[in-house]
Every structure is written in C-alpha cells, then in structure tokens.
Amino acid sequence: MNDIFELLQGKQGEPDYKKKSVIVQGITGKFGSLHTKLMVGYGTNIVAGVTPGKGGQKFEGIPIYETMSEAVQATGAKISIIFVPAKFFLGAAVDALEAGIKLLVAIPEHVPVRDTMTLLELAKKNDAIIIGPNTPGIMIPEVIKIGIMPASSFRAGDIAVLSKSGTLMYEVSHNLTEAGFGQCITLGIGGDPINGTTLIDAFDMVKDNPELKGIVVVGEIGGDAEETLAQHVIDSNFEKPIVAYIAGRAAPKEKRMGHAGAIVYGNYGSAESKVSMFNKANIPVAKRPAEVPMLLAGKFEKYKD
Amino acid sequence: MRLLEYQAKQLFSEYGIKIPKGITSKNIEQGRKDAKELGFPFVIKAQVPVGGRGKVGAIQKCNNADEFELKYPQILEMTVKGEKVRAILLEKMAEYKKELYLSLFLNRGKRCYTIIASAEGGVEIESVKNQVIREAGLGDVEKSVAEEVAKAIGLKDNTVNEFVDLVQRLSKLIVEKEAELAEINPVAILNDGSILALDGKIITDDNAGFRHRELAKFQERSxxxxxxxxxxxxxxxxxxxxxxxxxxxxxxxxxxxxxxxxxxxxxxxxxxxxxxxxxxxxxxxxxxxxxxxxxxxxxxxxxxxxxxxxxxxxxxxxxxxxxxxxxxxxxxxxxxxxxxxxxxxxxxxxxxxxxxxxxxxxxxxxxx
The missing domain is CATH 3.40.50.261 (Succinyl-CoA synthetase domains)
Known part of the structure; x- marks a missing residue:
C-alpha cells in the first residue's frame, strides 16, 4: 500500500515537498467552490478542477477540465477530492481512479452502499486509497488540508486523530490543541456503513510513523470497526498511548442516528460492546470529548515510566 | 428504512417466499371486513418498526367476533417501545413442527453479505447460542453455500431443498432491493416439510432510494x-x-x-x-x-x-x-x-x- 504521509507531503528534498498537487472534482458547485477557496487559503496546492461542461474555464485562477484524465494528464496529480451529489459519485470516483489517482477523498454523504462497494473493488485493483465516503477529509495540520474541516481546530504536532464523525473530529482535535497536543495527521473515515479506509486501515497507515507519539480514536455506535481495531491493537503489540471516545451511548436501538452507519442491532454496534473491547485492549474511553486530553496526558505519564 | 412486517411479507411474496394468508388494515371498520374474509381464528399482529411485540401483548390470538371487538382497538392503540402501532395485520395461523431462524445481512467489516441461521427460531437471535454464520459474497448466494448452511442447522430430506430455495430467494431480494438486512424469524417447517415465513423484517439502504421508487410506498414517517x-x-x-x-x-x-x-x-x-x-x-x-x-x-x-x-x-x-x-x-x-x-x-x-x-x-x- 502507498504510504499516506508520503502521498500527502512527499519526501524532503523533492521539489513538491509539502506542496502535493490536488484536483477538486465538482469545483464549481456551491460546496466545492466554497471549500476549494478554504483549502487554498490553508495552503493546499489545488492545481485543477473538474466540472463536465465547464472545461477550459477557470475558477479563482484554477484551470477546469472536462474529465479527470485530462486534469491528471495536465497536472500529474495523484490526489483528488470529490464534491458531487451522491447520485453522481460513483461515476466521478471511477473516472478518478481510471485516470491514475492514488488517494481519493470522498466527501459526499448519502452514497448508496452498493456504489461504495463497487468502487472499493476497483480501488483494490488499482492500489488506490479511498477516504470516505461521508468523510470530512484528511489533513496534516499546517501542511495540507484535503477536506471540509475548520482550520482553527487543528495544530501541528505528533498525535494522530482517527474519527468516524466529522464534527467530533473537530471538537476532539480542538480540545487536544487547547491542551497542547498538536496533531501529525487527522483522518475522518466517514459515517457510512462501509468505509474505503477502515479504522484498522487508518491505524496501520499511521502506526509506524516515527514522529507519532499517540493516537486518539473517535468512534460511534454502529458496526464493529472499534471492536476489530481493539483486537488488532492487542495483536500488533502497539505500545504507544491510545485513547478513545465513543458517541451514542444514549441512542435508542435500531434507530439511525444521523449517519447511515450509526445504528445498533441487538448488541451489534452498541457502545457497551465497543467500550468493553477497548478496555480489554487497555485503551481508556473518555465519557465526553473534553476528557480526551486528560486521559491522553495520563497515558503519557504511564508510558514514560 | 425499516419495513413493517406486512410490507416485508409483501416483498417476500413477490420473490416467491411463502407467507401465511393475511390482510392489513388501519381502522376497525376495514378490520371487520378483513376478519370476515379471513375467517376465525386468526392472529392480530400490531405493525410497528420494533421487535419484542409478543412480550407486550401486541400479538394476540383471536377466536371470534367478540374477542375481535375487544382486542383489535386495544392493539391498534398500543405503543411498543415508544413506537405507535401503524397498522394491524390479521393473519391465519399455521400448524408447524419446527421453527428456524434465517437472516441475510450486509457485513460491514467483511464487506459482503452474511447468512445467519439457527435451528432455534422464534426467539431473539442474540440469545441463541447455536448460530451458523456463513459469509456469502456480494451477489446471489450460491446453492452449495445454502446447502452447507441447511445441513449445519440439522435439516434433512426435502426440507434441505426447501431451505436452499428460501435462502436463494431471500438473497435475490436483498441484492435487488439493496437491503442491509432481511430476516425471517421464525421460519416454520410445516408437517409436509414445506416452509413458511411467519415473520419478516427488512431494512433497506435509504441512500439507494433513488433507484427504488417502488419502495417509496412503504415509507412510514411522522x-x-x-x-x-x-x-x-x-x-x-x-x-x-x-x-x-x-x-x-x-x-x-x-x-x-x-x-x-x-x-x-x-x-x-x-x-x-x-x-x-x-x-x-x-x-x-x-x-x-x-x-x-x-x-x-x-x-x-x-x-x-x-x-x-x-x-x-x-x-x-x-x-x-x-x-x-x-x-x-x-x-x-x-x-x-x-x-x-x-x-x-x-x-x-x-x-x-x-x-x-x-x-x-x-x-x-x-x-x-
């Protein structure tokens, strides 16, 4: 698999180190255009946009192409972010992968599960990473932001934040930042039942980074991604501090709580199941977002001994 | 969207899965007509998008018109786990010798459909110890896979074929309708070895709704x-x-x-x-x-x-x-x-x- 840090910032000495090229699919839409400006403002190197029917035009000085193959050919970008309505998502994503994109950030919510699964088969064949769908995106604070997160919540540092929820990723990162814990990467896996990058995938992507000092996992009810991650942490003998937060303890069963994936069937997907597996893996679980930095600080105290 | 029992059974029927004879109504006037057409005795079943109806009296046997006048309005007015009763299904009872459990669901971790079956049906599956769990890929379930499951839960003779047929029909339904879950609990095995779906639960992918206009009529929202x-x-x-x-x-x-x-x-x-x-x-x-x-x-x-x-x-x-x-x-x-x-x-x-x-x-x- 491609190294996520290398994809996002490259290697020291390369001409485009920390200036990796990114293409925006759906750059002229309401959401896409707003967030293109915000990403550019953060320092992300947006080199092209794609909007069928608007090829040849420009948005804020950024050239627009008809298709992804044209955009990739012209720029050599390996990263793309998609802002198109869910109905058109699969087409846009396939277009991107076939053009050679290796990291695809899929923002749209409401993508049918079958479309996601179709895309993931192709991604596997093409050795591409999909983040999302229904993700806030991915960022290396103060280097690159590919997503819709508010910049003010994040600071550069050495903690990885892996989250199912968007707003909770902001909230928890904000709490970490306030407490002096900056982040080396923050990644939203997305709130859908099937995620291009699972919590385990995300953990494996970040765990060997030499800069990494600790990991914060922000989970929520639904599925068993947290449980399998906890088992994976036990199996891989990972020793750096990990702290978790799980949302949805008070949610009723069999009700979809805003995210397509946030639903409990019986005990499958329940908060109790997740908390008990994290406890087994010696990962403390915060009761509220503000408690995360305190638990992390506690873990660091122990880790030093 | 979680379909109500009668809606799930309507889909079962479309896919050739046998269900008991039944009629659904939303008021007692219509209910009386349904009762006459169906004939006593039958079961009055509250239609709510939650489980555990039996325990709270939302499913009751009805032997005659007097019982009907008493029980129908009482069940229609019920609230089960915070959910108001949406409709009433009157359904003929079947004589059967055994109850099984069968469900197909989208396994999020494994990214494929998964079959859960058990020789113990009619109770909540979480409480059943002897579950057979088998991954089944993304398309229709293959015959050999369904046969393995049938044998693993101890089925014999012509019931094996009946069960395989049921699994394949249910899998066709879940794939075509883009459902996350299709559950039959219990599956009844009748005295002649044939199979009947006594209850039904289907949860579809709301996000795929634009490809399934035919399901829109099932939408029950406040x-x-x-x-x-x-x-x-x-x-x-x-x-x-x-x-x-x-x-x-x-x-x-x-x-x-x-x-x-x-x-x-x-x-x-x-x-x-x-x-x-x-x-x-x-x-x-x-x-x-x-x-x-x-x-x-x-x-x-x-x-x-x-x-x-x-x-x-x-x-x-x-x-x-x-x-x-x-x-x-x-x-x-x-x-x-x-x-x-x-x-x-x-x-x-x-x-x-x-x-x-x-x-x-x-x-x-x-x-x-």
Missing amino acids: ELEEKAEKSGFTLVELDGNIAVVGNGAGLVMSTLDMLSDNGGKPACFLDVGGGATTESVYEALTLVSKMNKVKGILVNLYGGIVKTTTVASAFIKAYDDKLIDLPVFARLMGAESDKAKEMLKNTKTKLFDSVEAAINAAVIGVRK
Whole structure:
C-alpha cells in the first residue's frame, strides 16, 4: 500500500515537498467552490478542477477540465477530492481512479452502499486509497488540508486523530490543541456503513510513523470497526498511548442516528460492546470529548515510566 | 428504512417466499371486513418498526367476533417501545413442527453479505447460542453455500431443498432491493416439510432510494420527520423534554450522551447537518416548536458557523415571530461570541462557553 504521509507531503528534498498537487472534482458547485477557496487559503496546492461542461474555464485562477484524465494528464496529480451529489459519485470516483489517482477523498454523504462497494473493488485493483465516503477529509495540520474541516481546530504536532464523525473530529482535535497536543495527521473515515479506509486501515497507515507519539480514536455506535481495531491493537503489540471516545451511548436501538452507519442491532454496534473491547485492549474511553486530553496526558505519564 | 412486517411479507411474496394468508388494515371498520374474509381464528399482529411485540401483548390470538371487538382497538392503540402501532395485520395461523431462524445481512467489516441461521427460531437471535454464520459474497448466494448452511442447522430430506430455495430467494431480494438486512424469524417447517415465513423484517439502504421508487410506498414517517428530511436534517423523536439540536451526527449523539449522563431526558435528536446557518437554525426551531412535551432546547454547534452572531439572530427572529417561547441553552463555537451574548442578553436564550455548562443549565432549567 502507498504510504499516506508520503502521498500527502512527499519526501524532503523533492521539489513538491509539502506542496502535493490536488484536483477538486465538482469545483464549481456551491460546496466545492466554497471549500476549494478554504483549502487554498490553508495552503493546499489545488492545481485543477473538474466540472463536465465547464472545461477550459477557470475558477479563482484554477484551470477546469472536462474529465479527470485530462486534469491528471495536465497536472500529474495523484490526489483528488470529490464534491458531487451522491447520485453522481460513483461515476466521478471511477473516472478518478481510471485516470491514475492514488488517494481519493470522498466527501459526499448519502452514497448508496452498493456504489461504495463497487468502487472499493476497483480501488483494490488499482492500489488506490479511498477516504470516505461521508468523510470530512484528511489533513496534516499546517501542511495540507484535503477536506471540509475548520482550520482553527487543528495544530501541528505528533498525535494522530482517527474519527468516524466529522464534527467530533473537530471538537476532539480542538480540545487536544487547547491542551497542547498538536496533531501529525487527522483522518475522518466517514459515517457510512462501509468505509474505503477502515479504522484498522487508518491505524496501520499511521502506526509506524516515527514522529507519532499517540493516537486518539473517535468512534460511534454502529458496526464493529472499534471492536476489530481493539483486537488488532492487542495483536500488533502497539505500545504507544491510545485513547478513545465513543458517541451514542444514549441512542435508542435500531434507530439511525444521523449517519447511515450509526445504528445498533441487538448488541451489534452498541457502545457497551465497543467500550468493553477497548478496555480489554487497555485503551481508556473518555465519557465526553473534553476528557480526551486528560486521559491522553495520563497515558503519557504511564508510558514514560 | 425499516419495513413493517406486512410490507416485508409483501416483498417476500413477490420473490416467491411463502407467507401465511393475511390482510392489513388501519381502522376497525376495514378490520371487520378483513376478519370476515379471513375467517376465525386468526392472529392480530400490531405493525410497528420494533421487535419484542409478543412480550407486550401486541400479538394476540383471536377466536371470534367478540374477542375481535375487544382486542383489535386495544392493539391498534398500543405503543411498543415508544413506537405507535401503524397498522394491524390479521393473519391465519399455521400448524408447524419446527421453527428456524434465517437472516441475510450486509457485513460491514467483511464487506459482503452474511447468512445467519439457527435451528432455534422464534426467539431473539442474540440469545441463541447455536448460530451458523456463513459469509456469502456480494451477489446471489450460491446453492452449495445454502446447502452447507441447511445441513449445519440439522435439516434433512426435502426440507434441505426447501431451505436452499428460501435462502436463494431471500438473497435475490436483498441484492435487488439493496437491503442491509432481511430476516425471517421464525421460519416454520410445516408437517409436509414445506416452509413458511411467519415473520419478516427488512431494512433497506435509504441512500439507494433513488433507484427504488417502488419502495417509496412503504415509507412510514411522522409529519415532523418528513419536514426534517425536506430541510436536509435528521430527526429521531425521543421520550424526554429537552430537545437536542446540533450540527453533525457525532456531535449530536455526544450531546445526547452527556445530557443523559447528567440526568436530562432528550426529547429528540436533531442533526441539522455539517454547516449551520441562520436559516437552518431557524428551521430547526420551527420543528422543535411543533413537538409536545418540550420544556427547553439544548443547542450545540461546532464548525461550519461563520459567525455566532448570525445564529444569535436566528434565535431572536424565532422569539420575535412567536415561533418559540422556550428557554434555549446554547453552546456556539465560532467567531464573535461576546457580541452574540450581548445580542441575546434580554432573551430566553443563554449562551455558554462549554457544552457541559449548557447541559447543566438545561437540566436545572427544565425542572423549574
């Protein structure tokens, strides 16, 4: 698999180190255009946009192409972010992968599960990473932001934040930042039942980074991604501090709580199941977002001994 | 969308899965006609999108017209686990020798459909120890896989073929309708070895709804839920008296948890989506104003807000328009919060710097 840090910032000495090229699919839409400006403002190197029917035009000085193959050919970008309505998502994503994109950030919510699964088969064949769908995106604070997160919540540092929820990723990162814990990467896996990058995938992507000092996992009810991650942490003998937060303890069963994936069937997907597996893996679980930095600080105290 | 039993059975029937004879009604006048057509005895089954009906008397046997007049209205008026009864299914009883469990569901971790079967049917599957779990790929379940499952739960003779046929039909249904779950509990094995679906539960992928217009007729939403969806919100109605409003599913769930931890009782989960604007907050207050029992509104907004002052003006407008007269306990994370506080000084909306402080004030506030 491609190294996520290398994809996002490259290697020291390369001409485009920390200036990796990114293409925006759906750059002229309401959401896409707003967030293109915000990403550019953060320092992300947006080199092209794609909007069928608007090829040849420009948005804020950024050239627009008809298709992804044209955009990739012209720029050599390996990263793309998609802002198109869910109905058109699969087409846009396939277009991107076939053009050679290796990291695809899929923002749209409401993508049918079958479309996601179709895309993931192709991604596997093409050795591409999909983040999302229904993700806030991915960022290396103060280097690159590919997503819709508010910049003010994040600071550069050495903690990885892996989250199912968007707003909770902001909230928890904000709490970490306030407490002096900056982040080396923050990644939203997305709130859908099937995620291009699972919590385990995300953990494996970040765990060997030499800069990494600790990991914060922000989970929520639904599925068993947290449980399998906890088992994976036990199996891989990972020793750096990990702290978790799980949302949805008070949610009723069999009700979809805003995210397509946030639903409990019986005990499958329940908060109790997740908390008990994290406890087994010696990962403390915060009761509220503000408690995360305190638990992390506690873990660091122990880790030093 | 979770289909009601009679709706799931309608789909079963379309896919050639045998079901008992039954008729569905929403009032006693129609029910009487159905009873006459069906003939006594039969079972009266409440149609609600939750399990555990048997235990609370929402499924009852009915032997004659006197019983019918007593039980039909009683069951129609019931609330099961907070869900009002939507309709009544009158259904003929079947004589059978054995009950099984069968479900197919989308396994999120494994990214494929998975079969769960058991020789013990008619009880909640979580409580069953002898489950056979078999991954089944993304397309229709192959015959050999279904046969393995049939044998693993101890089926013999012609029942094996009947069961294989059932699994394949159910798998065709789940694939074609893009369902997340299709469950038959119990599957009855009749005296002649043939099979009948006595209950049914199907959950479809709402996001694929644009490809399945034929399922739209099954949509059972409250008026408020429908309004919420039109605004692009997600609303889950709950039993308490504090409405919980926020932006982002995770954040609202988190707020609900903290409120419950502090002894508060949420009246709803209302997610207005990632961004929060003056319009969306006003729209959310409009929805909350239509809910009964609400004594206070807890608002938690983070990110997506350009200025807290624009949100503050939504509250002021809601009071000015006499939309709400309720106290609002809000935590707004964004620029110019001091100015927003000043704007709201003489209103029933109080701004707090942390969500914990807003929750404490809300819990105390609604007790007054």
